[in-house]
Amino acid sequence: MALLRKLLRTAPPETSRIREVAGATRATPKAASPSSAGVVEDAERVHALASEGRFGEALALCDELLAAIPKESSLVLARGSTLFEWGRYREALPWLERAAALGFDNFNLHLRAGWTCMWSSSAAAAEPWMRKATEVNDREWTGHFGLATSLRGQGRLDDAVAAFERALEVAPGNLHCLAQLADCMLAQKQPAAAERYARRSIAANRAVPVAWTNLGVALVAQDRFEEATAAFEHADRLAAATGEGADQHLNLAMCLRGLSGLVDRQLGEGLQQFRVGILGFEHGALEAIGKGLGQARRGRFAGRCHHAHLPSAPAVSI
DSSP states (O other): OOOGGGGGOOOOOOOHHHHHOOTTTOOOOOOOOSGGGGGHHHHHHHHEEEEETOOHHHHHHHHHHHHHOOOHHHHHHHHHHHHHHHTTTTHHHHHHHHHHHTTOOHHHHHHHHHHHHHHHHHHHHHHHHHHHHHHHHHTTTHHHHHHHHHHHHHOOOOHHHOOOOOOHHSSSHHOOOHHHHHHHHHHHHOOOHHHHHHHHHHHHHOOOOOHHHHHHHHHHHHTHHHHHHHHHHHHHHHHHHHTTTHHHHHHHHHHOOOOOOOOOGGHHHHHHHHHHHHTOOGGGGGHHHHHHHHHHTTTTTTTTOOOOOOOOOOOOOO
16 A cells, blocks of 8 residues: 555646746846836746746846846846746745745745745745745635645645645646545545545546546555456556556556555465566556456466566656
């Protein structure tokens, strides 16, 4: 179970939502405005450049503006946000903290600072920022999701579940929240509850491979191998259709590999063969592995697992 509960592949909130900058607009760069009346417009130009992926230009413009007014909170935030969007999280955090110290109280500031701490520091450091985000805007699901993620990262499962449920209230049917709730249920050794959340994900969108994979993991945790195999196969077909097959293969191989603790001790040599065989995986091997699991429970393991090549692990994206 300890291995299984790590295997739910969950996608965090859409990057565009996390990285959204309040008040940002697309604009054509122009000369820096020296008057305080133009500061907001100048900050918007920095955000616009960053939103177009022109991070170097955005930082250059921001530095030019800050040289004249170094304590302007909107520009300090713009610099921190640009570094955040560029993925330079350790550099971004001091600027986000500085913007907050200058009195900038903004949902996106708090949320960005929270995720920056999650990715570069610790879940405990992220929690206060995430709480501030929910206090500023209680109706935005990404704030509650961020808070729940920081709580989950600290092992505070009951608190995390409450926060994920709150996010789900704000955004009913949200697949990110449902997947994380399923993970929490597995961590709490409640596979039946995990199954319910997985099925809710499928009801919300039957075409998402991860929802079916999550269902398979929950069923495996209940020793319902034939049903789990069917769910995995369906996830694999959906993933292949969307070009996500390698990622699904990795999840399925790891999920099945985690079953060693659930298989009867009497398997002996057959169990060792299973452990070796499951390290390899290919598209056509899933059904055979599922059948092997079913036979293993009845003491007839011999030779059902195929050897294959495990696809490379995909890069984690958040």
